Structures are given as C-alpha cells and as structure tokens.
Amino acid sequence: MQHSHFTVTSTTTAQTMPVYQVRRSSAPIQIDGVLDEWDWIAAERLQCRKFSHEPEDEKPLREQTQVAGLWDDKNLYLAFVIQDREIWSTIDEPGARLFPEECVEFFLDPDGTGERYVEAQINSRNNIRDLLVDGSIKSSGYAEFDRMALWDFRQLKKAMRIYEDDKGRHAGWTLELAIPWRELSFSRRTWPPQPGDELRINFYRYERPRSGDLPLELSAWSPVLDFHDPSRFGRFVFVAEPAGSR
Helix, strand or coil, X not given: CCCCCECCCCCCCHHXXXXXXXXXXXXXXXXXXXXXXXXXXXXXXXXXXXXXXXXXXXXXXXXCEEEEEEECCCEEEEXXXXXXXXXXXXXXXXXXXXXXXXXEEEEEECCCCCCEEEEEEECCCCCEEEEEEECCCCCCCHHHHHHHCCCCCCCCEEXXXXXXXXXXXXXXXXXXXXXXXXXXXCCCCCCCCCCCXXXXXXXXXXXXXXXXXXXXXXXXXXXXXXXXXXXXXXXXXXXXXXXXXX
C-alpha cells in the first residue's frame, strides 16, 4: 500500500462495495463543526475499519472514526466523528502534505471511472490539502501529486471542533463540510444528483501517535490495498427521504 501511487489492485465490481444511503437534509445545515442539527443526529453513520499493517495486524482499532452524509440541491455534506485521545498536528501551510502527521481524508470520484477524482486531506488544525487526481498517471510520485494539488476547492466550507472529557483530556474532534455541487464541474455528469443516482467515495484516517511509541494506524470505509484505487471506493446512493424521517 502506497499513498503516493495509483495502483489498481482489485477487479472487484462496484456492486460488492459498501453502500451508504445519503438522505436529504430537511433544514439548513450550519457549518460550525457542531453536529447538533436533527438531520445529523438522525443520519446513519458509516464506520471506518482497520486495514492490515504491521506490527499489530490482529489488534482492534485504537481509535474509531465514523462518517455521515447528507445532501440538498446546493451541497453534499459530510461529517466526521473522530475518537482521538491524543489530538495533534502542526502543519498549517496551505496545500502541504498532511499525512506525515495525523489527518482524515476523503476521495471522491463523481463519474465513477477513476479518470479524475478529488483527494482531500484535513487535519485537526482545519488545514486542507486538496487535489484533482489524474487517474491515467499510473506511477505518480510526490512531485506529480504536488502538481495535482495546485487544484483547489473554490467554495468548500469546513469547520471542526475539539472535545475533551470531564478531566480536560482529549476525547476527539468533529469535522463538518459542505461541498457545493458546482465544485464537481470537472465531472461529465450533471449535479446535483437525482434520487437513485450515486457517486463513488472513500474515507480514510491516519492515527499516528506523536511519540512514535505505537505504530501508525490506518483505517478506511471501503477496504483497500492502495488509497488510489477508485475501483474499491464505496457507493453513496442519494435518496429523497430526509434523514429525520426514520
């Protein structure tokens, strides 16, 4: 598994990938990092799962990560709920590589072809590195990915909030995003979606102890061998019912 290389590692079909039903928001979503709207409370949360790495392959995840989604005619909304008893990051430089420390990521392929898709890394300082990845380049190195990172979201909104327990210790953080459909102008498809439409997407987490005493922990929604394998991205299927209707 290499973060910096696009490698198709599986011929698994989209039908076997995990599916999440994205419900419509029934009221405006305020992007403030606090997931207190009824739609967020009612929305199903998907779970990121550990994928194999040494030296503790058989151990459970130390820290859990959940993601929820909503949509309306203007935006795709994402919410991360990140358990973390040691929240840390130092990178503030816009566009810098964030994965050498701790971050969460989403990869979004609106056409479902793997030809062009978004990669976004976001850390607990609310810094983002966003790329438009050219999937035709099969052996991309850091320099090529840095060139792809010259692309930026124009109107994405994001906010995060850090939480502590009653003794003042880190408990985790939440991240809330609104991605305007117009950001997908590179897609061959028309957005916003219609009920029944889908897009391919995946979520990742880098959990890296600051001290280095424990190994890097990697988790994902749809299991992968390589982050850059769009054939293994999960499926977001858009439905008309609001989250709060259940």
